[in-house]
Amino acid sequence: FKKIPLEKKSKDELGVMGETFNAMMSQLETNFEKQQQFLADASHELKTPITIVEGYTNMLKRWGAKNPDILQEAIEAIHHESQRMRDLIQQLLLVAKDDLDQGELNKERVDLVTLCQNMVKPLIRSHERGINIAAGSDQLVCTTDRGKLEQLLRILLDNAMKYSDKEIDLFIDRQDGMATITVADSGIGIPKEDLPRVFERFYRVDKSRQRKTGGSGLGLSIAQSIVTSLGGTIEVESNIGEGTRVTIAFPC
Ligand code: ADP
Numbered sequence: 001f002k003k004i005p006l007e008k009k010s011k012d013e014l015g016v017m018g019e020t021f022n023a024m025m026s027q028l029e030t031n032f033e034k035q036q037q038f039l040a041d042a043s044h045e046l047k048t049p050i051t052i053v054e055g056y057t058n059m060l061k062r063w064g065a066k067n068p069d070i071l072q073e074a075i076e077a078i079h080h081e082s083q084r085m086r087d088l089i090q091q092l093l094l095v096a097k098d099d100l101d102q103g104e105l106n107k108e109r110v111d112l113v114t115l116c117q118n119m120v121k122p123l124i125r126s127h128e129r130g131i132n133i134a135a136g137s138d139q140l141v142c143t144t145d146r147g148k149l150e151q152l153l154r155i156l157l158d159n160a161m162k163y164s165d166k167e168i169d170l171f172i173d174r175q176d177g178m179a180t181i182t183v184a185d186s187g188i189g190i191p192k193e194d195l196p197r198v199f200e201r202f203y204r205v206d207k208s209r210q211r212k213t214g215g216s217g218l219g220l221s222i223a224q225s226i227v228t229s230l231g232g233t234i235e236v237e238s239n240i241g242e243g244t245r246v247t248i249a250f251p252c
Helices: 006-064 068-098 114-125 148-164 192-197 207-213 219-228
Strands: 107-113 131-135 142-146 166-174 176-185 233-239 244-250
Touching: 006 131, 068 219, 107 114, 107 148, 114 131, 114 148, 114 166, 114 176, 131 148, 142 148, 148 176, 148 219, 148 244, 192 219, 219 233, 219 244
Parallel strands: 131 166
Antiparallel strands: 107 142, 166 176, 176 244, 233 244
């Protein structure tokens, strides 16, 4: 071993330790700020439906017993807002869960064609919606995390149904060890300037149209973090008034 003078060694080490410490602190600060922002956004999103429910219950208390029209309107609004809150809380739980179990995969052999067929069958029945599946082969078996993949596809199918009222197409394929699944709709589309931001938490293209469709702006950010944990990517192509295609690619 080469002998390093004590004074010099400790100075170098202190320098390195100081830099590492500063880098760790600034990372912690950034994470903390992100958490704070997330909490603020989540509370804000929950506040709106709660205020509406409060308003309608006050109206019910005052006039509900005498006026059947008010009674009906209030019941519908309270029901609608409760559903919004339920959906939002479900998504917030997904975000929290995803932040906690980053990277933990439960891999098994999955036939992508059967998985997609099983997912769309109940949707076709319950939403009376045409959903077509086209695959590169009758069976496309991958080793991946079935639960995460289902969660991811549910978000994409849910969006395709929310933002279009026509048929939806699913394309499944595999090439060079990568599987791709595309969910394509012919709905309202996304403006070009909004495309780069749709993966941000709570980002919504147009707040007024979300009020009707009940979106929270969390779906695609959850989808992106799931696909990243699968080692894959997600891409959105869209033309306003023509439709949207979301493609996920992951190791197969
Ligand atoms: P949300 O839960 O509000 O739908 P997402 O994160 O899933 O939030 O989507 C973010 C934004 O992207 C939304 O504002 C929505 O307007 C837009 N968007 C997502 N998918 C589609 C789609 N298939 N067609 C049109 N717009 C979409």
